[in-house]
Amino acid sequence: MSYRLFEGKDHASIYQKYRITPPEELKNIILQYLDTKKGQPHVLAVDLGCGTGQNSRLLAPNFQEVVGIDISECQLEEARAVPGYSNITYRKGTAEELQFPDGSVDLLTAASAAHWFDQSRFLAEASRVLKPRGCMALLGFSDTNTWFHYQTCGETLGHIYEEVKQILMPYTSSPVGVADGKLEELYRAIPFPDKERIESILVNCPISVMNLVGFIQSWSMFQAYHKKDPQTAENLLLSTQKRFLEVMGVTSPDTELEWQMEYFCVLASKPR
Ligand SMILES: C[S@@+](CC[C@H](N)C(=O)[O-])C[C@H]1O[C@@H](n2cnc3c(N)ncnc32)[C@H](O)[C@@H]1O
Numbered sequence: 268m269s270y271r272l273f274e275g276k277d278h279a280s281i282y283q284k285y286r287i288t289p290p291e292e293l294k295n296i297i298l299q300y301l302d303t304k305k306g307q308p309h310v311l312a313v314d315l316g317c318g319t320g321q322n323s324r325l326l327a328p329n330f331q332e333v334v335g336i337d338i339s340e341c342q343l344e345e346a347r348a349v350p351g352y353s354n355i356t357y358r359k360g361t362a363e364e365l366q367f368p369d370g371s372v373d374l375l376t377a378a379s380a381a382h383w384f385d386q387s388r389f390l391a392e393a394s395r396v397l398k399p400r401g402c403m404a405l406l407g408f409s410d411t412n413t414w415f416h417y418q419t420c421g422e423t424l425g426h427i428y429e430e431v432k433q434i435l436m437p438y439t440s441s442p443v444g445v446a447d448g449k450l451e452e453l454y455r456a457i458p459f460p461d462k463e464r465i466e467s468i469l470v471n472c473p474i475s476v477m478n479l480v481g482f483i484q485s486w487s488m489f490q491a492y493h494k495k496d497p498q499t500a501e502n503l504l505l506s507t508q509k510r511f512l513e514v515m516g517v518t519s520p521d522t523e524l525e526w527q528m529e530y531f532c533v534l535a536s537k538p539r
Contacts, residue, residue, distance in 0.1 A: 278490055279341035285481030289378055290470045291408060293530050294325055297404040301374055302414035302498050304536035305400035313372050315362040316380025320346030327352050336360045363388035367396040381405040386453055387477040394458060397537040405450055405533040412467065416525035420514045424524065427510050431483060434503060438491035449531040462535035470528050480508045
């Protein structure tokens with residue numbers, strides 16, 4: 268079964284504007300892993316569930332070629348509209364049927380996406396297309412160890428964020444729960460003996476109030492809520508922004524706060 272929750276044009280443009288690019292620290296961990304297991308050259312990286320391409324663009328300087336794959340044409344259109352990345356191509360496709368020859372891919376990534384895939388079909392395809400010693404890196408961020416910092420009001424900002432999550436909880440699809448479990452089940456199912464799961468990479472990310480609210484708007488559960496009751500959903504965003512600004516004692520939504528995010532990453536290398 269495929270989940271088609273990222274198909275709308277509006278949702279895709281929200282993605283382009285507000286999705287957060289994975290941090291350089293995490294990219295370096297992935298590249299070091301690839302260097303240790305397979306070594307140079309870094310020819311082809313395939314970014315599955317690429318959405319609007321944030322992770323594909325992050326990888327572009329380190330590979331001869333990057334291919335971003337997504338089932339949503341609207342997401343891909345937004346990705347293709349970003350100029351300046353001549354070594355990236357975006358193709359419509361699924362993680363369960365990869366249009367690459369056997370043994371042809373150096374690195375397979377999925378950023379905040381692997382939880383949407385059919386586990387066994389994806390793993391069979393990953394095993395087929397990776398080069399010997401080629402690697403997969405399945406990354407994401409978790410909401411369990413999140414902190415906000417702004418003067419002395421970080422804790423109150425955290426409570427507001429938690430309240431929004433609670434309101435959206437009933438609209439959560441089951442695969443999101445898999446991501447919340449930091450892909451433990453998927454990790455266990457990877458058929459390669461050489462694998463590791465890094466559960467916590469803490470990263471400080473400066474973010475404006477407007478971008479934080481936009482990020483909430485990009486969530487699949489917010490979009491499900493919006494579909495059911497657009498006005499109430501819009502009001503939730505407006506009131507969340509207002510509450511953040513009031514607590515911070517500022518008026519501009521461009522005001523930045525510090526967000527401590529927790530990323531996780533499953534790494535695995537195909538046997539020789
Ligand atoms: C939460 S978004 C993440 C997008 C992007 N990687 C990011 O970090 O912002 C998940 C993406 O996976 C795509 N997707 C879901 N199931 C898929 C599948 N089976 N094969 C390929 N893409 C899929 C969706 O269309 C969506 O764009």
